[in-house]
Amino acid sequence: MSDVSRDTMLLTTPFHSRVEAMCNINDWGNWMGFTTPNAYFDVELEYFAIRSTTGVFDLSPMNKYRVTGTDAQRYLDRLITRDVSKIGVNRVGYAIWCDDNGQVMDDGTIFHLGEQDYRICSYQRADDWLAWNTLGFDVTIENESDTVAGLAVQGPTSCTVLTLLGCTDLNQLKPFGIAHYTFEGLPMMVSRTGFTGDLGYEVWVPPESAEALWDQLFELGRDYLIKPIGSHALELARIEAGFLQANVDFMPAEEVVRVGRTRSPFELGLGWLVDFNKPLFNGRSALLREQEKGSRYRFAMLDVQGNKPAEHSFILKGKKQVGTVTSAAWCPTAKANIAYAQIEMPHGAVGDELVAEIYYQRELHWTRLLAPCKVIDAPIFKSPKRWQTPAPPH
Amino acid sequence: MTDYDAVIIGAGHNALVCAGYLTKAGKTVLVVDGRPDPGGCASTREFSPGFRVSDCAQWLSQFDQSIVKDLNLIGNGLRLGQPKSTISLQPDSDHLTLEGDTISGAGVDSADQAAYQDFKKMVRSFAKLMSTLYRSRPPKLVEQNWTDRMTLMKLGLGLKLLGREHLRDLMRIVMINIYDVMNEHFSNSALKSTIALDAVTGTNMGPRSPNTVYSYLHRATGEHLAQTGTTQVIGGMGALGQSLASAAEKFGTTLQLGTSVSAITKTDNRVTGITLDSGEKISAKIVISSADPTTTFRDLLGYDQMEAGVAKRVEHYRSRSGTAKLHLALSALPDFTGLAADQLSQRLVITPSMDGMEQALNPMKYRELSTLHTFDISIPTIEDPGLAPSGHHVLSAIVHYVPFEPDIGWEKGKPQLLNQLMSELEVYAPSIGDLVMASELIVPSDLEASHGMTGGNWHHGELSIDQALMMRPFPGSTQYATACEGLYLCGAGAHPGGGLQGLPGRNAAKEILKRGVL
Amino acid sequence: MNQYDAIVIGAGHNGLTNGAYLAKAGLKVAVLERNPYIGGATVSRELHKGWWYSNCSYVSSLLRPEITRDLELPRHGLQVVSFGGGATFMRNGDYFGNYSDHDRHYRELARHSKRDANAYDRYAADTSLQTKLIRPYLLRTPPDPTSMRPRDLRDLLEFARSFMDLGEEKLLDTIKFWTASVGDYLNEYFETDVIKAHMAGSGIIGTALGVYSPGTAYVLLHHYMGDVDGNVGAWGFARGGMGAIADALSKAFQSYGGEIVCDANVDEIIVKNGLAAGVALKDGKEYRAPIVVSNLDPKRTFLDITNPSDLPKDVVKKARNFKIRGSSGKLNIALDGLPIFNGMDPRNRLMAGDLHFSDSLERQERAYDDWKAGTWSKDPYLDMMIPSLTDPTMAPPGKHMMSVFVQYAPPKVEGREWTDEDKDGFEKSVIDQISNYSPNFRDLILHCETRTPREIEAEVGLTEGNIFMGELTFDQLLFNRPFPGYAQYRTPIKGMYMCSSGTHPGGGVMAAPGANAAREILADLKKPNTVPGGYADD
Known part of the structure; x- marks a missing residue:
């Protein structure tokens, strides 16, 4: 009967004992029903760990689904918009999936683990949709969210630290590649993937290995200035690097209540992930129609004048409201004020000059600022390290 | 170049109507069906040596007259019986007769x-x-x-x-x-x-x-x-199928019977033809299916060949059925208490009160057999003696409510149900049991097997409003076109549904011609 | 001579709301009540010393916030307190808990099925879309689709547009939703019996339909479209029992100068030259007014207290054909302590929510089969609450008050009137079911009030004991409620109006019919409108 008082407490990840010990400022958030740190000691310093040394982020709450069976590849090909056959074994592909109306349900990464053996790693839960998609395919979907723990190890010294941990020849691993190791006798998978736009890896282990992995990483990484990072620091990095986030930059199509609030890949600037030359996929006919008729919105990355983040801002063209901001941040490395916005067509083409209507408050005083901004064509932060093989040592 | 302008899957009445209209408009059409005879549910079958019966639908009451005219069905041998009145049998033999707008008997008062x-x-x-x-x-x-x-x-x-x-x-x-x-x-x-x-x-x-x-x-x-009233087709329902087939063939339709379609084939995200059981592939500009939506999408096209939302729609499409068919081969005309011999050729129904009907329905919901049923009886041999050996008769009854498959299984369930039905019949025709030379009970799962109708549902899907009209069979695949390019529907699973109207076939043909896809 | 500007018959929540708005507009209003106490079915009664029973309606969600605020009901003492959660106890000893917290709810769903837990978000989104469509129409008079009046045409156009805006596929899905059974609707989302059964309850409460009867998906919506403090779909208790709502409404009414007369049993509406002129009581007293508003259900209104010779024949026929079959009963129980269900710690906060024992759609459907056959359910669907876990005024400290809503109970037993033996049998089937899950339950019972449709009709005046004053099926919703042509609160008799739950938008302690009727009356009197419209719903 002891469950009565603890009954509704949030869940903890396999790394929790270590995370809790390091979470000096005791600032916690709720991610997918898990207690996760917003920050460990200082958001800005954590951010700079990603850009300058190594930052470690506990991504165990991500949803992981194993896809196996003779039709696994065909199944995924019907599910996602890009060509799965182009993701080789031991490679990872960034992907989105749509409903029949061509509206984005979620994005995620597809890990090609072996012959007809894949793992989908997604931000949203997808059990129901993945199950519906099995109709007509010889495929098994297993929810591995609780049986695979994960750490993002990101930053210039990350390769060195992981090599010390026993990841031999990791510097030879190409971006989006997968390497397999053992850690204390149990399998450990490392993929050169991440959400930061920098050199970085994601390490996947069984939950039993979690605490030892954390301990050794931090022990071996001490001299390489390894630091834990919370979700706020990661948020800065991802905006700087140009990554979208479900429920922030778009609404998962199935959870939308109001008419017109869903978005297609084209409207999110993800048209490059849609391949009409591959076999049938969900949303294909709707997306073809959209390509013909034109989209309603355009995703724009805005370089905003001044240093006030354009959070929740309206975007104006002259005096007309043409869009709203979904994510915004002052980017410490690029020293730029970046915002992602949904702009009504035909506005928002690269080079278009718009105005962000920013409201900010200083000492209870609200100020309205009309900041000119310009649509840029690529993420503001580009690290050559991200793409270099062999990976640079620091 | 394709083999045909259109391939139609199934040779049921809607398929043949559709083929008739398309070929009349000059298109080349192939109709393929695994059954040896045309007509689908409009079929006549010998269920016992010398005894033939309309083994699925038995009454014609809704067949659109414009089709009869447009396809010249009379010229192709269609002969209908007399319009029937409905006689509702009562346990006290004071039967209720409904004829046109007048009713009599069973103590019906002037009000x-x-x-x-x-x-x-x-x-x-x-x-x-x-x-x-x-x-x-x-x-x-x-x-x-x-x-x-x-x-x-x-x-x-x-x-x-x-x-x-x-x-x-x-x-x-x-x-x-x-x-x-x-x-x-x-x-x-x-x-x-x-x-x-x-x-x-x-x-x-x-x-x-x-x-x-x-x-x-x-x-x-x-x-x-239809404007024919409820009536029977001389020669059994199969004669309707025959006349439709003959009409379609005269317009140029190619009929290939006894050959099952194993798959609807796609090329480059478009339906482009069919594959036969033999492995032979036939190409066409479009494929029109008169099979029910579940058979069409799930079995012939395959869920992997459509977007997942469509597969989900198909899975949710309801095709439960509670309808069975009883066929009796009789050595002589049976005697129904209180009915004159000439009344036996009418439509005879047996039904408990409306509350009794609800009681009769309940067990079906739980996959059990009922002890109370409704009967819709035809003795077609009175007007059409050719269906049975001389002096002999056939009784055919539509029976409600029977589960698709009872928990006890049909092997055990069928004899039990047959006994039950006979004892219910004998209340009205006490000695009918003595005349029975052979009997056959067709349950929903039999109908699914013999006529390829999912769930054994006569309407190719429950005819309730959420599956009717502009929702039929389901959103995204209405107006006879489907969510899969090149695939069309012309069966009872399309608007306006089942009941031997011929309208799904006619409307589909008109729509396809209008779209100019051929 | 009792001369008023308006007389309202029946001091239920709609009668009081209607009276309050008329009085607020400056009319001299009397609300006449047959019983010695007010409230109708919105009532708290001390039937066992120290225990207060909400012995009819028992939870609040649908009460329109616009009215609560406009009539200043909180200032008049009304406090609606949210309760969280609920549970369905299963035959196998397990349970399914319904947590108000999203993450905890996910985990509980996932304990039964991960797929269902994930599908729940889709279900919630789709169902919310439907509530968004209907909510703007709650505080509005339904347009008459057969009318060519500019107002009706404008409203119809707006109504049509809100549906057209959905786009073809969502519009068709909406029509499907409105015509589907709750069982089929839930089957499109969930695979687990107990989860479906838990959710399906809202689709059958108060209806003469089963979970597989088309139209019950709408009834589900009817229970979801309310809110507590802006949380759509949330339910709460009125502190002090449902009578607190009637009390606050009566105080508001009186603060505007309105007069309540109890023990005033109306015999007939007086009609002079085709105009309403007042009412005559059974004791011979007369109350005169040019406006008479009936808060009785449509059957009682047109067949009991109106002289048929004052009505066109078609209205009498429509009133006769009005569907108002009772389908539910109620047990109100004083408890010596908390029962333990399936071993669950009684401190578990799920206990403060709605509790049930039907763990499959099949069991719910079988319960309906009994009703169809004219008897109470042998294995009924219960909607059981212990409000004293949330509201300390309902029972002495440490003791508890339990409200057990029972579905199904027929208006007549196998075609004849209920007898006391029937009532005992009905009570037994309920107590037996609860005891199957709770070994200590029987010993805790201090007092039990059992109400079959017979008692509900006799005491509250709901014909056949129907809690919604008319079934919530499409033939009796929107512009069809109570019947086509008379859905705008007016009757064929000039000056006579309807304001009961038998009119749009129906039952469930919403107070919307009373307010909507007042708006129409004021319009006929060419008075400025003082009745609020609905809040914009985004």
Whole structure:
């Protein structure tokens, strides 16, 4: 009967004992029903760990689904918009999936683990949709969210630290590649993937290995200035690097209540992930129609004048409201004020000059600022390290 | 170059109607069916040596007369029997007769007789409106083009012409149950349940189930569409199939019977033909399926060949059935208490009260056998003696409610059910058991196997409002086109649904020709 | 001579709301009540010393916030307190808990099925879309689709547009939703019996339909479209029991100068020259007014207290055909302590929510089969609450008050009137079911009030004991409620109006019919409208 008082407490990840010990400022958030740190000691310093040394982020709450069976590849090909056959074994592909109306349900990464053996790693839960998609395919979907723990190890010294941990020849691993190791006798998978736009890896282990992995990483990484990072620091990095986030930059199509609030890949600037030359996929006919008729919105990355983040801002063209901001941040490395916005067509083409209507408050005083901004064509932060093989040592 | 302009899957009546119209318009059409005879559910089969029976549908009451004319079915051998009156058998032998707008017997009083005339008048005006809709492509409501707007305008005008009171009545009753409407109009229990039977035939709903007024009106459209009354086809229902086949062939349709389609084939995200059981592939500009939606999408096309949302729609499409068929080979004309010999050729129905019908329905919901049933009986051999050896007869009855597969299994269940049905029949025809030379009980799972109808559902999917009209069979695949490019529907799973109307086939052909896809 | 500007018959929540708005507009209003106490079915009664029973309606969600605020009901003492959660106890000893917290709810769903837990978000989104469509129409008079009046045409156009805006596919899905059964609707989302059964309950409460009857998906919506403090779909208790709502409404009414007369049993509405002129009581007293508003259900209004010769024949016929079958009963129980269900710690906060024992759609459907056959359910669907876990005024400290809503109970037993033996049998089937899950339950019972449709009709005046004053099926919703042509609160008799739950938008302690009727009356009197419209719903 002891469950009565603890009954509704949030869940903890396999790394929790270590995370809790390091979470000096005791600032916690709720991610997918898990207690996760917003920050460990200082958001800005954590951010700079990603850009300058190594930052470690506990991504165990991500949803992981194993896809196996003779039709696994065909199944995924019907599910996602890009060509799965182009993701080789031991490679990872960034992907989105749509409903029949061509509206984005979620994005995620597809890990090609072996012959007809894949793992989908997604931000949203997808059990129901993945199950519906099995109709007509010889495929098994297993929810591995609780049986695979994960750490993002990101930053210039990350390769060195992981090599010390026993990841031999990791510097030879190409971006989006997968390497397999053992850690204390149990399998450990490392993929050169991440959400930061920098050199970085994601390490996947069984939950039993979690605490030892954390301990050794931090022990071996001490001299390489390894630091834990919370979700706020990661948020800065991802905006700087140009990554979208479900429920922030778009609404998962199935959870939308109001008419017109869903978005297609084209409207999110993800048209490059849609391949009409591959076999049938969900949303294909709707997306073809959209390509013909034109989209309603355009995703724009805005370089905003001044240093006030354009959070929740309206975007104006002259005096007309043409869009709203979904994510915004002052980017410490690029020293730029970046915002992602949904702009009504035909506005928002690269080079278009718009105005962000920013409201900010200083000492209870609200100020309205009309900041000119310009649509840029690529993420503001580009690290050559991200793409270099062999990976640079620091 | 494709082998044909269109391949039609199935040679049921809708398929043949569709083929007839398409070839009449100069298109090349191949019709393929695994059954040896044309007609699908309009079929005649020898169920015992020398005894033949319409082994699925037995009454014709809704077949659209424009089709009869356009395809010259009379010239192709179609012969109909006399219009039948309906005689509802009563345990006390004071039977109820419904003939046209008049009723008699079973203690029906003058108030009910007058009410019946009013009721028929009301039903007629509603059914007329519905038949307008039935003869059209079901309109889209938002993405309308002008064809849709015309249909909606015609419909709007029809509604206006109903008059304010009738319109209000229609709005009120169209989604409710036949049970309440019967109680509002009539006091005689036999009358109520006899009419209610027409509302539930071929469905797995009881009289209390909302939507049964709609299914009643669905049948009532026959008065406008067919104008033949309820009747039988001479030679059995198969003769309808034969005449349709012969008409279609004269226009140039190629018929390939006894060959099953194993798959609908796609090339480059488009349906481009079919594969036969033999492995032979046939190409066509479009494929039109008269099979039910589940068979079409799940079995022939395959869920992996469509977007997942469509597969989900198909999975949710309801094709449960509670309808079975009883066939008896009789050594002589049976004796029904209180019926003269000449009355035996009419449509005979046996039904408990409306509450009794609900009781009869309950066990089916839990995959159990009932101890109470409704019967819709035809003795076709009186008007059409050729169906049985001289002096012998066939009794064919549509029976409700029977589960698709009872928990006890059909091996055990069938003899039990047959006994039960015979004992219920013997209440009205006490010595009929002595005349039975052979019997056959066809349960929903048999119908699924023999006629390829998922769930054994006669309407190719439950005819309730959420699966009817512009929702039929499901959103995204209406107006005879489907979510899969190149694949069309022309069977009862498309608007306006089942009941031997021929309209899905006719409407589909017209729509396909209009779209100019051939 | 009792001369008023308006008389309202029946001091239920709609009668009081209607009276309050008329009085607020400056009319001299009397609300006449047959019983010695007010409230109708919105009532708290001390039937066992120290225990207060909300012995009819028992939870609040649908009460329109616009009215609560406009009539200043909180200032008049009304406090609606949210309760969280609920549970369905299963035959196998397990349970399914319904947590108000999203993450905890996910985990509980996932304990039964991960797929269902994930599908729940889709279900919630789709169902919310439907509530968004209907909510703007709650505080509005339904347009008459057969009318060519500019107002009706404008409203119809707006109504049509809100549906057209959905786009073809969502519009068709909406029509499907409105015509589908709750069982089929839930089957499109969930695979687990107990989860479906838990959710399906809202689709059958108060209706004469089963979970597989088309139209019950709408009834589900009817229970979801309310809110507590802007949380759509949330339910709460009125502190002090449902009577607190009637009390606050009566105080508001009186603060505007209105007068309540109890023990005033109306015999007939007086009509002079086709105009309403007042009412005559059974004791011979007369109350005169040019406006008479009936808060009785449509059957009682037109068949009991109106002289048929004052009515067109079609209205009498429509009133006769009005569907108002009772389908539910109630047990109100004083408890010596908390029962333990399936071993669950009684401190578990799920206990403060709605509790049930039907763990499959099949069991719910079988319960309906019994009703169809004219008897109470042998294995009924219960909607059981212990409000004293949330509201300390309902029972002495440490003791508890339990409200057990029972589905199904027929208006007549196998065609005849209920007898006391029937009532005992009905009570037994309920107590037996609860005891199957709770070994200590029987010993805790201090007092039990059992109400079959017979008692509900006799005491509250709800014909056939129907809690919604008319079934919530499409033939009796929106412009069809109570019947086509008379859905705008007016009757064929000039000056006579309807304001009961038998009119749009129906039952469930919403107070919307009373307010909407007042708006129409004021319009006929050419008085400025003082009745609020609905809040914009985004």
